[in-house]
Amino acid sequence: MGGMRKNGVVRTGLAAMVCGAVAVTLSACGGPEGGSGGGAKGHPGARGGVARTSAPAADPTRIPDVGDRLQRRIPSDSRQVLAVYGEGEDSAESTAVLYTKSGTDWEKTRSWAAHNGRKGWTADHHEGDKRSPVGVFTLSDAGGVLDDPGARLPYTQSETFQAPHEWGKSYWHDFDYVIAIDYNRLRGNPPDDPTRPWGDDKGGGIWLHMDHGSGTSACVSLSKSAMEYLLRTLDPQQHPVVVMGDKADLKA
Template structure:
């Protein structure tokens, strides 16, 4: 289910809930609140390295005079060919594109390998006068059982849709985020993931995804406008090497890069789902 973006609410005063209580609330639902999973239930697999293309052999050429070779002729300086940028976000169909607000100039596109896969890629796009310019493609994880267009708490699927990116935070100091950044000891997680990997450090940096949450508040705020049954606590966070409960995870370096790049003045959104769903 694709949720329309909500207007930013005014930021509240410092949270009155003690950090320990907030940490305990992270055990309720979603990545920001999933209990540590037992190992051996993950579905992620390592990617095969791409094979470099091989070049076919060349036939021998007859001898020619050096004065007739192109190397001996005057050369024109190379001319830069302007890059043609796509006018629409690549890989997105009309239904998905219709959910991207016209004022959005930054879009994090998360493309899942398939509906039931926990592997995905992340690309940050920025709209220019010439079209959408793509950043690097980053390897990522999503929820263990893939994707859902009607996410429910505990279904171990990431929600499909277009959502705002308005708030950030983490256990570590602000690395230069342009989004409001809430540092707290409550961004602490322990235990192991679905493949036995340690979860410690996963919430060192997070960006809250505005799915079933109140924009303009700390990622730790537990307001659920659609009710607790629809889950929440869906974040972009540091990858721990395995599937998530519902979040999207990328490497720590990429998280810091993302935090420094996302600009609230550009009204950033995240477009997320499996490739087939996004192409509709």
Template sequence: MIRRRTAVALLVSPPLLTGCGGGAEATGRRPPAPTSGAAAPPGPHGIPGLGPRRSAAIPERCTQAVVVTGRGANSPLCTVVLHQRTAAGWQASPAWPAYNALRGWSAHHMIGDLRSPLGVYTLSDAGGLLPDPGSRLPYHRSGAFHSPGTGFEGEPLEGSFDYVIAIDYNRRPGTSPLDRTRPLGPKRGGGVWLHVDHGGPTHGCVSVAKAHLKDLLRTLDPGRHPVVVMGHADWLAH
């Protein structure tokens, strides 16, 4: 079943899952908490850790930005913070521990490189194996979100795709996260999602605890033009 809150064409779910292979239940192993240290100064738009180039890449109409900050260019560990713009400036939610791809980050993501794509991407669609938890984004429920197998550390992947938010990297916005359209071509990868953490690195996605992902689904509003800004800290600071 596909359920949408806005009118879009209905798509038949493909027989093979398109998302990356990583993410799990909130009750599973969690990423280590971020180490303490001095916070990076706010960028021109007031989001801490973002330099002028990354801040400028956020559309003016955007008032919700999910910032994914990796620990290093080759690290699978990151934090996720939701920033919302108000009359008083950008307001941040608490930081959530998360995972990105096994080998870190890439400015030219390719299928199978086990790196997450650096960039600023819109967030247009959501979905999952479970019923809609109250998502404001169009939500596509399908049995094709089943995630069998094990992760890089032997952890079970079951439940990883209970809820997902599609990151608009090499995909067509306004379609199910399962849609296989790849505007940049299939070699550039696809199926890059925010999904449920399973306690280990991903193939290219970003994974957070199930409760946090449900919070995002209930908060991200298409009318506020949400984006994700994702990369390791040094890249974000430029």
């Protein structure tokens, strides 16, 4: 959940909020066009059938299912990309996939079910629209209520991240671990730093955080084990970024 702030002390104070996500399965399949006569495609099999033609192999130098528009925004020095594939423009279900670059090729490392904004995605995010912003954003700062689990990113531990207990009990642990998504924020500050360079109307406080089982206000949420893995794996020396959006926007 997100969209609220509270007073606290964490290098700068003011605990920000929240986010969400969605489950998505990525697959590709193809088949033959059968039939007899000159219109058939493929090569006859041993019994006179038509052999299946395979789909073109994916380009290993690109993040799968991400079009040129966003692919070009991935920094050339980035070697860790968390791709969040939203199920649909108005869906809160998504899948997060971590890719690691080996040489010139991207290799799938891990994947998890996730949630995004409860109303889906937008390329023009505004405060309170309950949609997650589509785009490519750096990942540079982390923190949470719990002690540092061995994060490589700078980690700020503070009780001020605690979700307010007037929220439903299922939300109380949302911010036990958070990783700031660098949307409308100043990098190099704790995730709850309130500074919004583009103005308050463009929203802010958009994080990767722990999942409560449904959509968020704008963030991306994952399981505790996924957050622990990301905190221990995302390395500032590898210039990690998140590429996020619904599948159609990602491919555009």
